Amino acid sequence: MSANSCLKIMSELNPHFxxxxxxxxxxxxxxxxxxxxxQLAGHEGWIPEHLIHALQAGKVGSVLNEVDLRTVNELQxxxxxxxxxxxxxxxxxDVIHGFKTIFPIPLxxxxxxxxxxxxxxxxxxxxxxxxxxxxxxxxxxxDISRDPRWGRIAESLGEDPYLCSTLGVAMxxxxxxxxxxxxxxxxACAKHFAGYGASESGRDYNTANIPENELRxxxxxxxKAAADAGVATFMASFSDLNGVPASGNEWLMKxxxxxxxxxxxxxxxxxxxxxxxxxxGFTANDKEAAFEAANAGIDMEMVSSTYHxxxxxxxAEGKIDIEQIDFMVGRILTLKYDxxxxxxxxxxxxxxxxxxxxxxxxxxxxxxxxxxxxLKNSNNVLPISTNAVNSLAVIGPLAxxxxxxxxTWIFDGEAQHSQTCLQxxxxxxxxxxxxxxxxxxxxxxxxxxxxxxxxxxxAKSSDVALMFLGEESILSGEAHCRSTIDLPGSQExxxxxxxxxxxxxxxxVMAGRPLTLTNIVDKVDSILYAWHPGTMGGxxxxxxxxxxxxxxxxxxxxxxxxxxxxxxxxxxxxxxKPATNDSFVHMNDIPERxxxxxxxxxxxxxxxxxxxxxxxxYGLSYSKFEYSNITLSKNNxxxxxxxxxxVQLTNTGDYDSDEIAQLYIRDLVGSVTRPVKELKGxxxxxxxxxxxxxxxxxxxxxxxxFYDRKMQLNAEPGQFHLWLGxxxxxxxxxxxNLIDAK
Ligand code: BGC
Numbered sequence: 069m070s071a072n073s074c075l076k077i078m079s080e081l082n083p084h085f086x087x088x089x090x091x092x093x094x095x096x097x098x099x100x101x102x103x104x105x106x107q108l109a110g111h112e113g114w115i116p117e118h119l120i121h122a123l124q125a126g127k128v129g130s131v132l133n134e135v136d137l138r139t140v141n142e143l144q145x146x147x148x149x150x151x152x153x154x155x156x157x158x159x160x161x162d163v164i165h166g167f168k169t170i171f172p173i174p175l176x177x178x179x180x181x182x183x184x185x186x187x188x189x190x191x192x193x194x195x196x197x198x199x200x201x202x203x204x205x206x207x208x209x210x211d212i213s214r215d216p217r218w219g220r221i222a223e224s225l226g227e228d229p230y231l232c233s234t235l236g237v238a239m240x241x242x243x244x245x246x247x248x249x250x251x252x253x254x255x256a257c258a259k260h261f262a263g264y265g266a267s268e269s270g271r272d273y274n275t276a277n278i279p280e281n282e283l284r285x286x287x288x289x290x291x292k293a294a295a296d297a298g299v300a301t302f303m304a305s306f307s308d309l310n311g312v313p314a315s316g317n318e319w320l321m322k323x324x325x326x327x328x329x330x331x332x333x334x335x336x337x338x339x340x341x342x343x344x345x346x347x348x349g350f351t352a353n354d355k356e357a358a359f360e361a362a363n364a365g366i367d368m369e370m371v372s373s374t375y376h377x378x379x380x381x382x383x384a385e386g387k388i389d390i391e392q393i394d395f396m397v398g399r400i401l402t403l404k405y406d407x408x409x410x411x412x413x414x415x416x417x418x419x420x421x422x423x424x425x426x427x428x429x430x431x432x433x434x435x436x437x438x439x440x441x442x443l444k445n446s447n448n449v450l451p452i453s454t455n456a457v458n459s460l461a462v463i464g465p466l467a468x469x470x471x472x473x474x475x476t477w478i479f480d481g482e483a484q485h486s487q488t489c490l491q492x493x494x495x496x497x498x499x500x501x502x503x504x505x506x507x508x509x510x511x512x513x514x515x516x517x518x519x520x521x522x523x524x525x526x527a528k529s530s531d532v533a534l535m536f537l538g539e540e541s542i543l544s545g546e547a548h549c550r551s552t553i554d555l556p557g558s559q560e561x562x563x564x565x566x567x568x569x570x571x572x573x574x575x576x577v578m579a580g581r582p583l584t585l586t587n588i589v590d591k592v593d594s595i596l597y598a599w600h601p602g603t604m605g606g607x608x609x610x611x612x613x614x615x616x617x618x619x620x621x622x623x624x625x626x627x628x629x630x631x632x633x634x635x636x637x638x639x640x641x642x643x644x645k646p647a648t649n650d651s652f653v654h655m656n657d658i659p660e661r662x663x664x665x666x667x668x669x670x671x672x673x674x675x676x677x678x679x680x681x682x683x684x685x686y687g688l689s690y691s692k693f694e695y696s697n698i699t700l701s702k703n704n705x706x707x708x709x710x711x712x713x714x715v716q717l718t719n720t721g722d723y724d725s726d727e728i729a730q731l732y733i734r735d736l737v738g739s740v741t742r743p744v745k746e747l748k749g750x751x752x753x754x755x756x757x758x759x760x761x762x763x764x765x766x767x768x769x770x771x772x773x774f775y776d777r778k779m780q781l782n783a784e785p786g787q788f789h790l791w792l793g794x795x796x797x798x799x800x801x802x803x804x805n806l807i808d809a810k
Contacts, residue, residue: 082332088401093394095153096126101397102379103127107160107336107370110134115142126151127376129368129400130204132160135480137415140201144413156404156413158255160336163205164223164477165189167196168423168485169432169603172439173475173544173580174209174239176599178225178624179687180438181728182752183238186225188431190242195252196423197480201415203407204255206303206336208239210290211260213625214635217270219548222476222580222600224265226624227637227684229286230747233293240299248300249408251419258294260305260338262320263287267307270634272547275308281740283309284775286639288324295331300403302335304366306344313348315341316360326365334367334399343372354378362388367396424485429604436601436608438726438752442619442688443585443595443627449532449572450594451615451690457531459502462490463523463566464559465509466578467536472512475600476545476580485603489536489576492606496614504530512540513557520565527569534613535566535575535592541600544580552631553584560587567591576609582627586681597621615690618725620752622687622795629681632673638684638796639743646744647672685730685747685795691721691757695729695793698802706809707783710768715792715800717763719755726754727794731765734789739776745796765792772806 079086093101107130108119122128123146134140140159148154165171171189172179180186190207197205210232213224225232225239236258245253263283267274278287291302302325305314314320315337325331345357358374359382369375382388404410421428442450452460466472470486494503506523510516527533537559542548554560555577566573573592577583578600585595596619598609611617628636651668655675658667672678694717701712717729731749735742749765767790772783785808791798 082402084405085398085402088405089394089398092153092155092401093398096397098380098383098390098393100126100153101393102375104129104155104397104400105368105375105379106373107132107368109371110139112136113139115139120146123147124150126153126155128157130158130160132370134159135161135197135200135202137200137417141414144201148413155401156409158204158404159201160204160206161197161202162207162477162479163193163197163202164207164209165193165475166432166478166602167193167480168482169196169428170474170478170481171432171435171602173222173600174225175222175580175624176439176601177435178231178235179441179599179621180435181231181622181624181750182438183234185435185438186235187238187242189435190239191245192428192431194243194245194254195421196428198252198254198415199417199420199423202254203409204257204301205243206257206259207243208236208256208294209259210236210294211265212287212290213265214637215265215267215270216553216581216625216628217549217551217631217634218265218267219272219476219544219550219580220265220546221625222544227626228624228639228747229289231624231750232290236290237293237297240294240297244298244300248406255300255403255407257301257303257336258291258299259303260307261291261302261314261325261335262305263309263314264305264307270549272549273306277310280779281775281777284779292329295325295329300333300406302331302333304335304337304341306338306341308348308350313341313345313350315366316345316350316357316364318364321365332399334396334403335365336368337361337366337370339370340372342366342369342374355381358382359387362392362396365396367399432602433604433608436598436604437611437617439599439601439621440609440612440619441597441621441623443597443682444589444592445594445688447572447593449574450596450613452532452574452613454497454500454614457501459504459530460493460497461523461526461530461533461571462493462503462505462536463508463527463533464536464562465507465511465514466538467505467507472540473578473601473605475541475602476548481603487604487606489606489609492610493534493613496610508562509557509559511557512538512543512555512559515558517558517561520562523562524565524569527566527571530571533566533569533571533573535563535573536578537563537575538577538579538583539581541580553581554587555583563588563591574613578605582625584628584630584681586629589681615723618690618723619687620689620726620728622685622728623682624684626680626684627682629676633676633680636680639746641741642744643671645670647678652677683796686797687728687795689721689723689725689727691719691723691725693727693755693794694718694720695798695800698790698792698800700802700804702804704805704807705769706807707769707785710766711804713765713767713790713792714762716760717753717755718760719757722757724754724756726752728752729763730793730795730798731767732791732796732798733767733772735772735774735784736787736789738774738784740774742774745791747796769806
């Protein structure tokens with residue numbers, strides 16, 4: 069596509085584009101245009117001389133990581149008043165799960181399966197960060213993540229394209245509000261385009277090899293959904309996708325994003341990722357890197373200066389078309405216009421609600437409440453009735469650590485605002501119950517067991533041991549990957565020691581990823597998985613422990629039994645030799661010198677069961693739910709039709725609670741093999757004890773479409789299975805056919 073036709077498409081897609089292009093672009097020198105394409109790092113509270121000069125010369129389009137309000141307003145003033153054309157700045161910041169009020173990590177928010185929770189979290193983040201002049205954030209991260217070794221799984225919305233798309237769109241809406249011009253709306257950024265979550269061996273920044281068909285069916289849908297929802301920007305991934313690093317990937321950026329999707333927003337590189345094209349061995353030097361990135365259509369360069377240093381020469385040499393540059397700059401200016409920055413680039417925090425306002429704190433508590441997943445609850449040890457216990461032993465390094473409960477990517481969150489579990493438990497029980505506390509381990513990685521004895525003695529003399537274990541924040545997040553994902557340090561030994569006392573154990577896990585809990589799952593009575601729950605983790609967890617609310621979160625990602633099962637996800641292919649319980653044989657049960665073909669010859673490991681420890685979509689409640697009577701509006705639907713599915717959901721337990729009803733399908737025969745189950749819908753439903761509701765889902769033939777062998781998006785006629793239930797292991801099934809009505 070020529071740059072001219074790009075401009076035409078742009079002006080059709082965005083009515084402001086023409087105005088910007090004709091009035092401003094016409095006045096800009098090439099140097100000023102390249103300036104708009106450059107994003108520089110801030111210096112946290114001061115402006116160095118070189119930055120002042122660059123701003124005055126119109127050589128900066130955006131500054132990231134400056135959140136001191138006075139400095140931000142001064143940056144804007146210099147850009148607007150002291151540069152020739154007075155173009156305001158985009159001020160970028162990673163506001164990933166909260167600014168001052170910290171919400172659960174995104175993976176935790178995904179466990180809420182609630183668009184409302186996720187949208188509200190982003191809304192609060194936008195309002196709070198706006199008070200410091202931030203007008204652009206680098207979220208949502210919508211990389212499909214199927215490898216819990218990867219530290220950035222914490223920042224993701226899980227393993228499933230449908231869940232990730234739905235919640236990613238909710239996050240975009242929360243950040244951007246109804247109109248980007250509104251005070252308190254900030255531009256969002258869909259990242260990291262694309263395939264970053266498939267980094268080999270879960271090592272951050274590693275190569276991603278994803279066949280195009282899988283890329284289109286699994287990894288790209290959340291980005292397409294974000295683009296359709298109007299996300300203002302995209303960020304290119306650091307990683308090499310099938311041999312071509314994303315930051316120079318013309319196919320991905322031009323063919324897919326622009327030509328197929330008609331995406332009108334702009335693309336920013338990741339930090340230094342254009343310069344790194346040379347480190348990848350994809351280009352020989354910075355100039356080639358600038359060429360490849362600009363040619364692919366990376367509109368803005370984050371931090372490195374290859375555009376600044378080489379784009380002028382590349383244009384002069386005729387390698388990069390000036391129309392292409394206009395197009396890129398036009399997209400950046402359009403966002404500035406859409407944000408209202410040309411009308412007023414300054415921030416007056418008095419026009420915004422205060423950070424950490426009561427309603428923000430309340431929203432963070434709601435999010436934490438809905439994010440916790442109850443994985444196990446033997447003998448109904450939870451909820452604890454304060455009438456039934458005299459003393460509680462609170463044990464573990466995460467029980468009273470306001471910092472660690474916040475999780476990764478909290479540039480602006482502060483531990484002093486956190487409410488910890490120990491404090492919340494004490495507040496909840498008051499004088500009625502004695503609460504004893506032992507940290508037992510210095511931190512989650514510690515192997516020093518000297519303090520175990522005290523914890524054991526405490527547990528012995530208590531009615532219930534509440535253990536707060538997991539991972540500190542720094543063990544997940546960018547560049548914080550692990551090769552084993554057990555509870556680190558001596559935490560498993562601590563659990564064993566406490567288990568020997570015979571006191572019932574409630575284990576609360578705070579972690580940035582699914583951990584392998586196989587070694588300890590049988591040693592504890594209850595497990596509440598709290599992720600890193602944020603500022604209000606303590607009160608939310610206390611409410612769940614004492615039954616003020618029932619847990620209602622469900623897993624957004626599969627929990628493997630052992631790291632060797634990875635990648636393990638529910639939407640796997642059936643294979644030609646699927647594993648079954650009948651065929652499964654553990655290696656300890658194989659007779660010596662058994663014949664090679666003596667086993668089931670199925671897709672499984674010899675040393676662990678093929679199933680996960682906890683499945684995608686799984687999560688217990690204090691109540692019980694029954695699904696019955698699935699009915700379909702018809703058994704055969706034609707292409708273009710919509711099916712209505714109804715099911716009765718009954719709360720058969722004794723607690724009022726939310727349930728997350730999940731709809732899965734299986735396309736039995738496909739021109740490309742189809743997953744054994746695919747999530748196609750979910751609803752968070754509140755039911756009082758004993759209540760029954762009939763709930764309805766709609767499924768159109770478009771929802772059945774997938775990319776075929778020719779990379780065409782089509783729904784293929786044939787038979788489908790459909791399940792409704794409370795996890796990916798739902799067993800209530802019906803069937804329908806998609807018919808070719810031609
Ligand atoms: C991360 C991005 C982030 C950027 C700016 C990079 O290292 O990969 O996700 O937005 O830094 O902080």
